Amino acid sequence: MIENLEVDELVIGAGLCGLMYGLSAVSEGSSVAISEAHHKVGGYATNFYRNKRKFVFDCSQHKVSGLKENVGNLWISLKRLGLQSLLDEFELHEEIGTVVYKNQFIKLPSEPEDIKETLINYFPDEIIGIEKLFHDIESHGYQHYMFFRKLMNEYTINRDILKESRSLSKITAREYFNTLFKGQDIIEVLSPIAIYSGSISNEVNAFYFLHCLYAMFYGGPAFMKGTGQRISDLLLKEFVDRGGILLKKNKVYEMEDIGDHMLVTTRKNIVKTKRVIATCPPEDVVKMLKSDEKSQKFKQVLNNFTVGWGHFCVFVVLSVPPEELGITSPEYLLVSDTGDNFTEDDFEKDRYYDLFTLSVSNYHRVDPEGGYILQFIILDHGDRWFSLSEDQYNQRKEKIQGKLIKRVLNTFPQIEDKLVYTESSTPKTNYKFTLATKGSAFAYKMLPKTNLGLLSNFPNDKVKLVSTWSGGPGYETAMCFGFTQGKLLNMKKTQNT
Ligand SMILES: Cc1cc2nc3c(=O)[nH]c(=O)nc-3n(C[C@H](O)[C@H](O)[C@H](O)COP(=O)(O)OP(=O)(O)OC[C@H]3O[C@@H](n4cnc5c(N)ncnc54)[C@H](O)[C@@H]3O)c2cc1C
Incomplete structure (x- = not known):
C-alpha cells in the first residue's frame, strides 16, 4: 500500500553522503526523510557475511582520511555534529601500506615526514623532485583539500598559487611526475597510491591527485573496527535519534515539480517535499524528472563527465x-x-x-x-x-x-x-547493491579539466545534487560534502524565513 508523507527534505540514498546530509539537516531543525533502495544503509560502506556470520567482508573501507584531531576536515565535521563517540571509534593507521615493486617491499609509513624520508632512502637521486612533491602537496594539495572549508567561508583561496593550481588541473598526475623525476621507478611507486581515489595516474588530474595525497598523508588516515558498515550504522542511529526518518527498501522512481513542492514517487510512498537531495547518480535524477523539460537539458552538462x-x-x-x-x-x-x-x-x-x-x-x-x-x-x-x-x-x-x-x-x-x-x-x-551507473565505485573520473562545479546548478532549484558524483569520491569527501551542504542549505533556509 502506498503511504503519503510530507517532509522539508527528501534525501535519495543512505550512503555516507546521504546519511551525513540527513544528520546535518535534521540537526538544523528540518524534517528529513532518507529513501534508500537497499535493505541496509551505507551504500559502498556496507559489509556482508558468509559461513553463519563467521566471515565478515567489508565492501570498501581501506582508509578513511581526514581524522587527525583539529586538522582533518572529517574530524572537524564529525566534531561539529557532536559525534565525539563516533570519533572515539576510529584508529589512525600506523602505515599507509607496502608497495611491492621489482621484488622490493617498500613500506610507506603514515606521517608525511616519515614518508618523505622513506622515499629519499629508496631514491636518493630524486631528492629534489621529492622535496618539490611535498611542497606541492602542502600548497596545491592543501588548497584543493580546503574546498569544503571554503564553502563554509572558513578558507580564503591562496591567489598566489592559483594560476599554478589551474595548470596542474590540466595535466595528468603521471605527466606531472615526469616533470619532477629523472627515472620511472619512483613514479611507479607513487602512482599506485591513486587507486585509493579510484584513479589511475595517467588519467587523474595532478591537482586532484595532490589533494588525495594531502588527505592521506596529512589529514590522518584511519579505520574503524567492525567494517564500513559500523560507520554507516552509527550515523543512522544518530540521524534517527535526532528525529530523521529512514525509508528502507524504498527505491525512488519518479519526481514531479508541483510548484512550491516536489512530489516524489518511491516504491512504498508518495512524498511531498520542499527539496530533494539526490545522492544517487545525476543521470538517474534526470530520468526521474522525465516530465520536466528544463531538467532534460541537463543531459548535455552530464556529457562533460566520464x-x-x-x-x-x-x-x-x-x-x-x-x-x-x-x-x-x-x-x-x-x-x-x-x-x-x-x-x-x-x-x-x-x-x-x-x-x-x-x-x-x-x-x-x-x-x-x-x-x-x-x-x-x-x-x-x-x-x-x-x-x-x-x-x-x-x-x-x-x-x-x-x-x-x-x-x-x-x-x-x-x-x-x-x-x-x-x-x-x-x-x-556494485550496480546491484548501489545502483551506481555502470557499477562505478568512484563516481566520475577526475580527468584533466573536469569541473564538478558544473553540477552545482541543477535546472530545477528544488533539486540538489549532493553526492560523490558532484563533490568527488571517497569516504571523507562523501561525508564532508553531505555535512557541509546540509548545513549551508538549511542555514540559508533559516536566513530566508
Ligand atoms: C572496493 C572499494 C574500496 C574503497 N575504498 C575506499 C577507501 O579506502 N577510502 C575512501 O575514502 N573511499 C573508498 N572507496 C570509495 C567510497 O566507498 C565511496 O566513494 C563512498 O562510500 C560513496 O558514498 P556515497 O554516499 O556518495 O555513495 P554510495 O555509497 O554509492 O551510496 C548511494 C546510495 O544511494 C542509494 N540509491 C541509489 N539510487 C537510489 C534510488 N533511486 N532510490 C533510493 N536509493 C538509491 C544506493 O542504494 C546507495 O545506498 C572505496 C570504494 C570501493 C568500491
Missing part, C-alpha cells in the same frame, strides 16, 4: 591468521615491472589484469574479529561485464578471479594451501 572505475574484488578466507604467513602490512600494492602504464589493447585483451596495480588488503589486521580475511582488488569497468549472458558472466568472473589469485601467489606463495574460501564481485555486483 563515469569512473568500478572494481573487481576477490574475497578470501585463510585457514590461519595472515601474520602467521608473514602478511603483516594492512595493505600491499602489487605493481608489475612495467608499472601502471597499460595500453588500450592490454585492457581489451585482459592482459590488464596481469599488469595493473593489484591491492591485497589485510582485513584481519584491521578487524581481527571478522575472520582471517584478505581481499584482492583491482579497478575494473562496467562496460566489460554488463552485456554478458549469465554463463559468459560466470565464466569471465572465474577467469579473472583465477588471474588475480595467481598474481597474489607469485608474491605470497605461502598462502596457496591456506585458501579455505573465495568469492568475487564485479562492477555488476
Whole structure:
C-alpha cells in the first residue's frame, strides 16, 4: 500500500553522503526523510557475511582520511555534529601500506615526514623532485583539500598559487611526475597510491591527485573496527535519534515539480517535499524528472563527465591468521615491472589484469574479529561485464578471479594451501547493491579539466545534487560534502524565513 508523507527534505540514498546530509539537516531543525533502495544503509560502506556470520567482508573501507584531531576536515565535521563517540571509534593507521615493486617491499609509513624520508632512502637521486612533491602537496594539495572549508567561508583561496593550481588541473598526475623525476621507478611507486581515489595516474588530474595525497598523508588516515558498515550504522542511529526518518527498501522512481513542492514517487510512498537531495547518480535524477523539460537539458552538462572505475574484488578466507604467513602490512600494492602504464589493447585483451596495480588488503589486521580475511582488488569497468549472458558472466568472473589469485601467489606463495574460501564481485555486483551507473565505485573520473562545479546548478532549484558524483569520491569527501551542504542549505533556509 502506498503511504503519503510530507517532509522539508527528501534525501535519495543512505550512503555516507546521504546519511551525513540527513544528520546535518535534521540537526538544523528540518524534517528529513532518507529513501534508500537497499535493505541496509551505507551504500559502498556496507559489509556482508558468509559461513553463519563467521566471515565478515567489508565492501570498501581501506582508509578513511581526514581524522587527525583539529586538522582533518572529517574530524572537524564529525566534531561539529557532536559525534565525539563516533570519533572515539576510529584508529589512525600506523602505515599507509607496502608497495611491492621489482621484488622490493617498500613500506610507506603514515606521517608525511616519515614518508618523505622513506622515499629519499629508496631514491636518493630524486631528492629534489621529492622535496618539490611535498611542497606541492602542502600548497596545491592543501588548497584543493580546503574546498569544503571554503564553502563554509572558513578558507580564503591562496591567489598566489592559483594560476599554478589551474595548470596542474590540466595535466595528468603521471605527466606531472615526469616533470619532477629523472627515472620511472619512483613514479611507479607513487602512482599506485591513486587507486585509493579510484584513479589511475595517467588519467587523474595532478591537482586532484595532490589533494588525495594531502588527505592521506596529512589529514590522518584511519579505520574503524567492525567494517564500513559500523560507520554507516552509527550515523543512522544518530540521524534517527535526532528525529530523521529512514525509508528502507524504498527505491525512488519518479519526481514531479508541483510548484512550491516536489512530489516524489518511491516504491512504498508518495512524498511531498520542499527539496530533494539526490545522492544517487545525476543521470538517474534526470530520468526521474522525465516530465520536466528544463531538467532534460541537463543531459548535455552530464556529457562533460566520464563515469569512473568500478572494481573487481576477490574475497578470501585463510585457514590461519595472515601474520602467521608473514602478511603483516594492512595493505600491499602489487605493481608489475612495467608499472601502471597499460595500453588500450592490454585492457581489451585482459592482459590488464596481469599488469595493473593489484591491492591485497589485510582485513584481519584491521578487524581481527571478522575472520582471517584478505581481499584482492583491482579497478575494473562496467562496460566489460554488463552485456554478458549469465554463463559468459560466470565464466569471465572465474577467469579473472583465477588471474588475480595467481598474481597474489607469485608474491605470497605461502598462502596457496591456506585458501579455505573465495568469492568475487564485479562492477555488476556494485550496480546491484548501489545502483551506481555502470557499477562505478568512484563516481566520475577526475580527468584533466573536469569541473564538478558544473553540477552545482541543477535546472530545477528544488533539486540538489549532493553526492560523490558532484563533490568527488571517497569516504571523507562523501561525508564532508553531505555535512557541509546540509548545513549551508538549511542555514540559508533559516536566513530566508
Ligand atoms: C572496493 C572499494 C574500496 C574503497 N575504498 C575506499 C577507501 O579506502 N577510502 C575512501 O575514502 N573511499 C573508498 N572507496 C570509495 C567510497 O566507498 C565511496 O566513494 C563512498 O562510500 C560513496 O558514498 P556515497 O554516499 O556518495 O555513495 P554510495 O555509497 O554509492 O551510496 C548511494 C546510495 O544511494 C542509494 N540509491 C541509489 N539510487 C537510489 C534510488 N533511486 N532510490 C533510493 N536509493 C538509491 C544506493 O542504494 C546507495 O545506498 C572505496 C570504494 C570501493 C568500491
